[in-house]
Amino acid sequence: MMDRKLIQDIVNLLEQGKAFVLATIVRTRGSTPREVGTSAIILPDGRILGTLGGGCAEAEIRQRALEVLRKREPELFRLDLTADVAEGEGMVCGGIMDVFLEPMGG
């Protein structure tokens, strides 16, 4: 859902000319921590405004987002939470999440 706070943050960052990545969950399959339409901002220092569900999934998205920020190319990133590895790392959701990562501002 469109979150007023997040939109305010986006406007502020754009006005200040700061670079950041807008991450949005655009497709899910199975059980995932947050629903389609959830967005968060990843700052160059790795801080996150908003939440994509926390935990390892969010950590992986953050890492990928920082790469997107370097490449300056939007990317559709598939996060598979069903793999054995994910379970081993404590990701218990067991779904697949497509996250659109978009470099903005700066």
Next chain:
Amino acid sequence: MAILLAFYRALQQALEENRAAVAARILQVSPELRGFLQPGARKLYCFSGPGVGELGDKETEEIIASQAEEVLKARKPQLVHVPLGKGWVDVFLEPVLPEPHLLILGGGHVGQKVATLAKEVGYRVTVVDDRPEFANRQLFPQADEVICESFASALDKILIDPSTYIVIVTRGHRHDYYCLRRVISSPAAYIGMIGSSRKVKGIMEGLAAEGVPRERLARVHAPIGLDIGAETPAEIAVSILAEIIQVYRQGEQVKSG
């Protein structure tokens, strides 16, 4: 950059002014279309004014415009795959959902109870009646707007958009008929009309004879409210609000019969 800022400011404004809109964003483009379509391109589809931004291709924008209305009805974001010539484009649509605006046509006993309950639920409320002894602040202390005018001139002025929920509870058959005819082609999220099954049938047949399409008539909730056996004005108001909440939260149900 400037385009992005304009887009997000427009989005912010739509939210602040409680206007329905749909934010569309290109996610992926097949290689052959990358010349004119770019991931990250955005357009805000507004329903009470011009859109903001562009997707880069008129045909795509038109296809997405028709999808946008569905997204608003379903009240959920949607990823749309659009085949285009030899290629394709994936567009993500997000609804911008204002608070429901309840338009109560008729300030009688039922209208009063609906207004009270709707404010309790947190909706914006407008009441219209042409009789000063019914359209006044004493009867509707919490309503956001009380309009004492003929239904005709009030409906000329009020903006009806996909976040408007219309409750037709005037004092009589003739006014109900007039109001329903006026709003039946509007983009309102909900139209409900009070009355016995017999009265409703008569009004529907009258409108059908005037050439109102069947599918328009079929979306009218009449008799209004969920069927919970309500009898008093307060009970009827509860059934009306329950029905509106259902449409607001779950989207329009497919009605049988």
